[in-house]
Amino acid sequence: MxxxxxxxxxxxxxxxxxxxxxxxxxxxxxxxxxxxxxxINWWFRSEKNKPxxxxxxxxxxxxxxxxNKLALISDDIKNNILGINNIKFVPIVxxxxxxxxxxxxxxxIENKAFCKSEIWHNDLYAVIATGDSMTPEIxxxxxxxxxxxxxxxxxxxxxxxxxxxxxxxxYFKDESVGVIEFVPFNxxxxxxxxxxxxxxxxxxxxxxxxxxxxxxxxxxxxxRLKAINR
Numbered sequence: 192m193x194x195x196x197x198x199x200x201x202x203x204x205x206x207x208x209x210x211x212x213x214x215x216x217x218x219x220x221x222x223x224x225x226x227x228x229x230x231i232n233w234w235f236r237s238e239k240n241k242p243x244x245x246x247x248x249x250x251x252x253x254x255x256x257x258x259n260k261l262a263l264i265s266d267d268i269k270n271n272i273l274g275i276n277n278i279k280f281v282p283i284v285x286x287x288x289x290x291x292x293x294x295x296x297x298x299x300i301e302n303k304a305f306c307k308s309e310i311w312h313n314d315l316y317a318v319i320a321t322g323d324s325m326t327p328e329i330x331x332x333x334x335x336x337x338x339x340x341x342x343x344x345x346x347x348x349x350x351x352x353x354x355x356x357x358x359x360x361x362y363f364k365d366e367s368v369g370v371i372e373f374v375p376f377n378x379x380x381x382x383x384x385x386x387x388x389x390x391x392x393x394x395x396x397x398x399x400x401x402x403x404x405x406x407x408x409x410x411x412x413x414x415r416l417k418a419i420n421r
Contacts, residue, residue, distance in 0.1 A: 195263040196234065196241035204254045218253050219246065243303055245280055279311035280304070281336055287350050287357045289322040289329055289375075304334040306403050314339050316399075318350055318357065324375035324382040325359055333406055335359060337399035348401040349373070353394065359401065360385070371396070 205215070212231045219226050224246055234240050242250065244262055251258040280303040304317035320333045328348065329335060337350045349362045351373060360373035369389045375382035387394050 194241075194244060196247060197261050197263055198235065198241075200256065200260060201250070201254075204256055208254065210254070215250070215253065219249060222249050222253075224249050243280075244305070245303070278305045279308045281306055281311070281315045281317045283317045283319060283334065285318050285357065286321050287318040287335065287359045289320050289325040289331070289359050304336060304405055306336050310336075310338075310402060312338075312340065315402075317405075318359070320359060324377045324379075325361075326377050328376050329359060329401075329404055330406070333404050335401055336403035336405070338402045339397075339399040341400035341402060343398055343400050348376075349398045350401060351399075352397045362398065364389070 205212070210218075213228050216226050216228050216231055226246070231242075234242055247262045248258055250256075251261050254261075283304055306315065315336060315338055317334050317336050320329045320335050321331055323331055325348070335350065343349060343362055345363045347362050348359065350357060350359050351362075358373070361376055363372040363374055364370075365372065366389075371387045371389055373385040375384065387396065
């Protein structure tokens with residue numbers, strides 16, 4: 192999720208209210224979001240480090256500072272959601288290739304994706320897309336929200352896993368020949384369609400329907416350039 196933690200405002204309010212980092216760690220823990228002083232110090236060890244968005248929400252309550260002043264969210268994302276109070280957060284569990292299947296490898300203890308509250312439930316998860324076989328639907332670096340509960344029909348985009356490997360493709364089921372296909376949206380010859388027999392009991396295929404895509408800020412910019420042929 193594209194957002195910036197307003198460290199200057201945070202430090203100013205902490206100093207103004209005479210709250211130490213040790214005290215903040217204690218208050219966050221009391222509110223059910225356990226953290227150590229080392230965890231808070233980590234936010235300031237590099238420019239990129241920041242607390243996860245849910246933690247910022249609690250900090251805004253503790254400091255009595257508006258959430259949208261502590262978490263500066265990009266306009267691209269604001270245009271895709273109904274409002275700060277209507278956001279739910281989904282754990283990012285790995286990466287998924289938009290090319291060939293690959294093992295999940297994305298790890299970041301402070302990363303979550305967002306979705307609208309009306310589609311949220313506890314089983315939702317997110318993966319980071321890699322590769323461009325699903326362009327322009329999904330680009331490299333996009334956050335892809337997946338629903339393992341949703342019914343899947345031919346033409347849906349799915350995150351599928353086979354033998355511990357995962358990828359994102361378009362799902363197609365051909366009952367007439369008894370075949371399931373995973374088809375790349377980008378029909379470049381570099382990207383291949385995978386086919387499996389429906390009745391092949393040796394293949395364990397797990398699928399989740401892609402229900403939302405959070406475009407990265409960079410990808411939104413690239414999409415706009417494509418739209419104006421530049």
